[in-house]
Amino acid sequence: MRNAYRLLLIGGNSTMKHTISVLVENKFGVLARIAGLFSGRGYNIDSLSVAETTDPTVSRMTIVVRGDESIIEQITKQLNKLVDVIKVQDYAGMPFLERELILVKVHTSAQTRPEIMQIADIFRGKIIDVDHSSLTIELTGTSDKIEALLDLLKPFGIRELVRTGKIAIARK
Amino acid sequence: MRNAYRLLLIGGNSTMKHTISVLVENKFGVLARIAGLFSGRGYNIDSLSVAETTDPTVSRMTIVVRGDESIIEQITKQLNKLVDVIKVQDYAGMPFLERELILVKVHTSAQTRPEIMQIADIFRGKIIDVDHSSLTIELTGTSDKIEALLDLLKPFGIRELVRTGKIAIARK
Numbered sequence: 001m002r003n004a005y006r007l008l009l010i011g012g013n014s015t016m017k018h019t020i021s022v023l024v025e026n027k028f029g030v031l032a033r034i035a036g037l038f039s040g041r042g043y044n045i046d047s048l049s050v051a052e053t054t055d056p057t058v059s060r061m062t063i064v065v066r067g068d069e070s071i072i073e074q075i076t077k078q079l080n081k082l083v084d085v086i087k088v089q090d091y092a093g094m095p096f097l098e099r100e101l102i103l104v105k106v107h108t109s110a111q112t113r114p115e116i117m118q119i120a121d122i123f124r125g126k127i128i129d130v131d132h133s134s135l136t137i138e139l140t141g142t143s144d145k146i147e148a149l150l151d152l153l154k155p156f157g158i159r160e161l162v163r164t165g166k167i168a169i170a171r172k
Numbered sequence: 173m174r175n176a177y178r179l180l181l182i183g184g185n186s187t188m189k190h191t192i193s194v195l196v197e198n199k200f201g202v203l204a205r206i207a208g209l210f211s212g213r214g215y216n217i218d219s220l221s222v223a224e225t226t227d228p229t230v231s232r233m234t235i236v237v238r239g240d241e242s243i244i245e246q247i248t249k250q251l252n253k254l255v256d257v258i259k260v261q262d263y264a265g266m267p268f269l270e271r272e273l274i275l276v277k278v279h280t281s282a283q284t285r286p287e288i289m290q291i292a293d294i295f296r297g298k299i300i301d302v303d304h305s306s307l308t309i310e311l312t313g314t315s316d317k318i319e320a321l322l323d324l325l326k327p328f329g330i331r332e333l334v335r336t337g338k339i340a341i342a343r344k
Contacts, residue, residue: 021334026216027216028211028214028215028216029208029211030211031207031211031217031220032204032207032208032210032211032212035203035204035207036201036204036208038204039200039201039202039203039204040204042200043200044198044199044200045203045222046223046224047221047222047223047224048203048220048221048222048223049219049220049221049222049335049336049337050217050219050220050221050337051218051219051220051272051335051336051337052218052219052335053333054322054326054330054333060333060334060335062334062336097275097300097301097308099273099275099300099310100223100273100336101271101272101273101312101336101339102339103269103271103339103340103341105341128269128271129269129343131344136269136341138271138312140273140310140312150226154226158226160341160342161225161226161232162193162232162234162339162340162341163221163223163224163232163339164221164223164234164272164273164336164337164339165221165222165223165336167273167274167275167334167335167336168275168334169275169277169308169332169334170332171301172303
């Protein structure tokens with residue numbers, strides 16, 4: 001965290017992560033245009049989630065990108081100019097809550113199953129499926145927590161993994 | 173569920189929901205190309221999540237779309253032809269687990285707070301933030317469960333809502 005703060009002070013650093021929330025009209029092609037805006041500038045999106053809000057005509061996207069401050073600022077300005085974009089919010093430098101969800105299927109044997117169940121339990125993950133040679137764990141948390149669980153599970157063999165990407169909400 | 177099964181048997185119905193998983197090379201522009209494939213055919217994406225897998229060069233997308241069987245089949249065929257697409261899986265007609273995550277900020281007063289906390293508790297949601305006039309609830313579950321919570325919270329006033337969109341994993 002101290003490092004992130006320092007990067008913010010010294011400005012432009014290519015490894016700085018930005019979490020950007022975009023409210024958009026729920027229309028054909030909006031997602032393609034927005035994704036194109038990032039890729040057109042050579043910025044890969046780390047993760048992206050988009051789903052409806054309480055208003056079915058409006059969707060909300062949460063985009064995580066790494067990039068130079070000034071370029072991200074240009075992109076958010078361009079996003080704001082798109083007809084179907086209602087609101088853009090970059091959470092950099094403001095208090096916000098972030099969460100991510102994963103489903104992970106881990107290889108198990110009769111010997112390793114108790115240990116994997118213990119690990120899931122410590123992280124307050126839920127076991128949502130089981131068969132003879134695997135367990136499927138559901139976990140919600142910050143990206144750090146999720147990475148920590150995955151690190152512990154890797155030695156057992158991860159068969160399948162799906163994650164939502166980060167979503168965020170302002171604290172105020 | 174019985175309805176969904178019936179739709180599958182009689183084929184093409186415009187309201188059928190498809191959950192499609194796409195493994196892609198984590199490169200510039202892949203997301204824009206895939207989103208364009210859907211919007212170019214007039215198909216709106218209900219929700220989309222994309223994030224890295226255990227291999228940082230590979231991302232996994234979960235896409236939920238409504239549409240006619242035959243057109244969805246065409247789209248998955250076209251997806252398979254894209255250079256950066258590694259694997260496409262349509263979960264229609266096979267057993268799979270689905271989950272979604274939401275963060276919802278609800279308006280509260282001293283009078284309504286206990287009731288909202290009770291509702292969150294019944295759904296096994298977590299309260300992750302509180303201030304004088306709001307509570308922020310985190311909930312993971314199937315889309316049905318999430319819709320049920322939102323229906324109950326709406327009368328209190330939903331200030332902000334962010335959802336990840338559905339992710340899915342095969343049961344076998």
